[in-house]
Amino acid sequence: MDYAQHLQEDKFVIFLFHGVIEKQVAQVRNYTRKHLEKDYFAGKLKELISAGGNPVSMDDIASHHAAGEPLPPRSFAVTFDDGFLNNLTVAAPVLADLSIPATFYVTTDFIQSNRMSWVDRIEWAIEETASGLLHLPWRNDAHFSDADSKRQLLDEIRRHVKSDRKIRMDDLASDIQRQLGLPETWASENLLDRKMDWDEVARLHGHPLFVVGGHSHSHAILSFLTEDELEYEIAHSLELLRDNAAVSPKHYSYPEGLAHCYSESIIARLKRHDVQVCPSAIDGKNDASTDLFHLRRIMAV
Ligand SMILES: [Zn+2]
Structure with missing residues (x-):
């Protein structure tokens, strides 16, 4: 820029x-x-x-x-x-x-x-996982398997969550971490x-x-x-x-x-x-x- x-x-x-x-x-x-x-x-x-x-x-x-x-x-x-x-x-x-x-x-x-913010908690979970299938509030079959599909999915999650007041952001982040078999994570020492x-x-x-x-x-x-x-x-x-x-x-x-x-x-x-x-x-x-x-x-x- x-x-x-x-x-x-x-x-x-x-x-x-x-x-x-x-x-x-x-x-x-x-x-x-x-x-x-x-x-x-x-x-x-x-x-x-x-x-x-x-x-x-x-x-x-x-x-x-x-x-x-x-x-x-x-x-x-x-x-x-x-x-x-x-x-x-x-x-x-x-x-x-x-x-x-x-x-x-x-x-x-x-x-x-x-x-961590809800979006960082979700980014972390998706980075940690090679591939996965997520059930999201707006669709049941969100699949990711490489860096491109991960980025697309994260863009989609940002778009939906920021415009829908019914979605509880940190509950969604915890749910995604759980669906991917990861421990519920709220903090990290990573400089990100x-x-x-x-x-x-x-x-x-x-x-x-x-x-x-x-x-x-x-x-x-x-x-x-x-x-x-x-x-x-x-x-x-x-x-x-x-x-x-x-x-x-x-x-x-x-x-x-x-x-x-x-x-x-x-x-x-x-x-x-x-x-x-x-x-x-x-x-x-x-x-x-x-x-x-x-x-x-x-x-x-
Ligand atoms: Zn802010």
Whole structure:
């Protein structure tokens, strides 16, 4: 992907990353390039700088918005979702070397128990198994036998699960692990899975260039929740960040972040908890008039 082509005089861009790893090793895992190779990541950031890119923080975006002032031309921000340990150990040193600020939105249950997301639990199970036949809620005969068919099946699972509120994502992941004869697995030390612990979150937040924000407690799609569940996801995640890492987040990002994943009532609730800026994962750029709860991001691959 050509990152620098996104730079514009009168718009700013927010890049969305998840992880950075030393090098890609898996056959199927990380086929979506959720985690980028370190050299590639560093190269892309250098390209942005040499193309006249102006790195800004999410705080800069908030303060310019409050003042009604546009950001400098060709501004870009770097954000990471979910809380992977490689954000601290691999990405942060690269960003620090280039003096590029970044915001890291962490899912508090992932931090509490080094928990994997439902999609990583499914990717792991399918990577571990040479071939298999799965009974899925929408079809009974999902067969996979090589890297291509595994990737196709994972794409299909992502598509269905993210759009169907009746599917309980982690129940499906556990069921798939069981169907493939694997132990029910929620955590792993693999750097594609390993999350920061609280000390590591606090260390990242303590760096002058970096800020930590919230990203729900369990990574549930907020718009699929009851009012009580929603309150818990937001309030509990903020409380854990405060108590364990001395983070008082005014920054948050919506899990999955697509248009159907959040709403005006969710935004009102975040505001009641003093959240001030919450980017989506809807593809696009922003300008001085873009609402701080509808900021668009570009998935960096
Ligand atoms: Zn996420």
